[in-house]
Amino acid sequence: MQKFRFLMIPAVALFLAASVSAHATQLDRSVTKNGMTIHFGIVPAERAQAVEGSASAPTEAVSAPARGSYHLVVALYDKASGARIDDAAVTAKVTRPGPKSGPKVQVKALQPLKVNDTVTYGNYFDMPWQGRYRIDLSIKRKDSIDATKVRVTYDQQF
Numbered sequence: 001m002q003k004f005r006f007l008m009i010p011a012v013a014l015f016l017a018a019s020v021s022a023h024a025t026q027l028d029r030s031v032t033k034n035g036m037t038i039h040f041g042i043v044p045a046e047r048a049q050a051v052e053g054s055a056s057a058p059t060e061a062v063s064a065p066a067r068g069s070y071h072l073v074v075a076l077y078d079k080a081s082g083a084r085i086d087d088a089a090v091t092a093k094v095t096r097p098g099p100k101s102g103p104k105v106q107v108k109a110l111q112p113l114k115v116n117d118t119v120t121y122g123n124y125f126d127m128p129w130q131g132r133y134r135i136d137l138s139i140k141r142k143d144s145i146d147a148t149k150v151r152v153t154y155d156q157q158f
Helices: 002-015 045-052
Strands: 030-033 036-044 069-078 089-095 105-115 118-126 131-140 148-156
Touching (some): 030 148, 036 045, 036 131, 045 069, 045 118, 069 089, 069 105, 089 118
Antiparallel strands (some): 030 036, 069 118, 131 148
């Protein structure tokens, strides 16, 4: 039951708001573009690991979380039918704020995570600094020639 609660908290946060804009703000974590509704969320690594423990995920393909690590999770839906999209290839490019030392950009494939017959996509990113992170998503649907490009932002507050 404890693992289910960890899953529900991020899931509820992901699906509260929907936007018709191609740019998501801190309060609406949804974007609609090219016939897809894209919900995203950022979860501390410890909470994401609790959910992954009860899910079927390709753990060898997901990078291990480090201190200051957060899990980016993305859920995709077909706008017309409302059906979940579970066969896409998703890549995220996370650009950190400010002129701090260390890598400024991280690019990773988001791996499918299946929980209770639903698929989300995610991976761990280092987000140890306060400020606005830019997240560029590239989503390639199985039946599409071109990828959909979406930029969202996440304002990291401690």
